[in-house]
Amino acid sequence: MSELLDTREERQEILKGIIRDLHAGKDLEELKQRFARLIRNVSPGEIAALESRLIAEGMPEEEIKRLCDVHVALFKESLAEQQMDTTPPGHPVHTFRLENDAIRGVVEALRKLLGQIKAGDKEGQEVFRQLKEDIKKELARLAEIDKHFLRKEHQLFPLLERRGVYGPPKVMWQLHDDIRDMLKKVTRAVDEDDLATVINQGNELLTAIGEMINKEESILFPMALEKLTPSDWVEVRRGEEEIGYALVSPGNEWRPRQAAGTAPDAQEKEGPAGAIELATGRLTPEQVNLLLTHLPVDITFVDENDNVRYYSAGKHRIFTRSPAIIGRKVQNCHPPASVHVVEKILAEFRDGTKSEAEFWLTMNGRFIHIRYFAVRDAEGRYRGVVEVTQDVTDIRALEGEKRLLDW
Numbered sequence: 001m002s003e004l005l006d007t008r009e010e011r012q013e014i015l016k017g018i019i020r021d022l023h024a025g026k027d028l029e030e031l032k033q034r035f036a037r038l039i040r041n042v043s044p045g046e047i048a049a050l051e052s053r054l055i056a057e058g059m060p061e062e063e064i065k066r067l068c069d070v071h072v073a074l075f076k077e078s079l080a081e082q083q084m085d086t087t088p089p090g091h092p093v094h095t096f097r098l099e100n101d102a103i104r105g106v107v108e109a110l111r112k113l114l115g116q117i118k119a120g121d122k123e124g125q126e127v128f129r130q131l132k133e134d135i136k137k138e139l140a141r142l143a144e145i146d147k148h149f150l151r152k153e154h155q156l157f158p159l160l161e162r163r164g165v166y167g168p169p170k171v172m173w174q175l176h177d178d179i180r181d182m183l184k185k186v187t188r189a190v191d192e193d194d195l196a197t198v199i200n201q202g203n204e205l206l207t208a209i210g211e212m213i214n215k216e217e218s219i220l221f222p223m224a225l226e227k228l229t230p231s232d233w234v235e236v237r238r239g240e241e242e243i244g245y246a247l248v249s250p251g252n253e254w255r256p257r258q259a260a261g262t263a264p265d266a267q268e269k270e271g272p273a274g275a276i277e278l279a280t281g282r283l284t285p286e287q288v289n290l291l292l293t294h295l296p297v298d299i300t301f302v303d304e305n306d307n308v309r310y311y312s313a314g315k316h317r318i319f320t321r322s323p324a325i326i327g328r329k330v331q332n333c334h335p336p337a338s339v340h341v342v343e344k345i346l347a348e349f350r351d352g353t354k355s356e357a358e359f360w361l362t363m364n365g366r367f368i369h370i371r372y373f374a375v376r377d378a379e380g381r382y383r384g385v386v387e388v389t390q391d392v393t394d395i396r397a398l399e400g401e402k403r404l405l406d407w
Helices: 008-023 028-038 044-056 061-066 068-080 092-115 122-142 145-162 167-191 195-227 230-238 266-270 285-294 336-351
Strands: 276-278 281-283 298-303 308-311 356-363 366-376 382-391
Touching: 008 028, 092 122, 092 145, 092 195, 092 230, 122 167, 122 195, 145 167, 145 195, 145 230, 167 195, 281 285, 336 366, 336 382
Parallel strands: none
Antiparallel strands: 276 281, 298 308, 298 382, 356 366, 366 382
């Protein structure tokens, strides 16, 4: 067998063997030596493919997650030798890296603050009292990391999955949630003056964030640049504004224009045959009907001319509707005694002075919530009103939290 293996398949098999030995508890240093001896170069894309294959072959995602940091340490020296791709300001990866620089600054500020406190003694309590507001301020800034995570989860990960990369996004999303939970615990501990938790969980949180940044810089971003097409990055960029950015503003040198010859694959983008193009997706008329009739609310839509154009024919409507009302003036669908209320709502919606009206009542022992929303187009023109009716009896009775499925 050659001292240095060059083919991708051979490298994958060697990598899998090393990772399996790692998960079996063998010595990290010995495995790093094996890695250096047997493999000359490994790309971030190969590590991503490796994790995906291990998951596909039955290794639990939790196990991949548990030793994810060790994976990075194992391949760190090889990855460090590879040149980092550069992206212009405005490119999603450039923005992610810019955010990481800002997040590192917050992590360092918090680490210094926590380093001034000694848990368990009176002096430490006094120092904590003096630094409490500064710690809360930095934790609030650190909470902006959620926007960084959300853009990864909802903008970057879907495109990676489209290109066949499943393992790393799944593992990384779990790590995001771990960091979110730790941040909540530390923030709550500060409010409750729980100094031991602030220090112990706080330092654990800062370490986890540092390791996450290392995973992004070493593996995720280079792998994404390797896997995604120019049109993919256009799609990632177009959705970023809705989520927002963590502590920074993106540059503008890279602009998300669709380049010729880089259109997304038709099969990926067009959806089912006969699909209707919507603002954020494509659905067939059947899917639209199914969606609307399965919502836990009754919906009625009246157009800008006060004509009823649609109602959702769900199985358990609260107020009776029949096909005969389609095309009927909405004023004629109400008792004469309440028409003046309908007219007032429509007039205020049409003039733009109001955009929402709500009512609630008890009917047959159930609490019913009724809301009316003005519908306006992108230019702000009045296009009608949607009525949403919901039985909220059971919702009003909820208490505490339910986070686990109890089927």
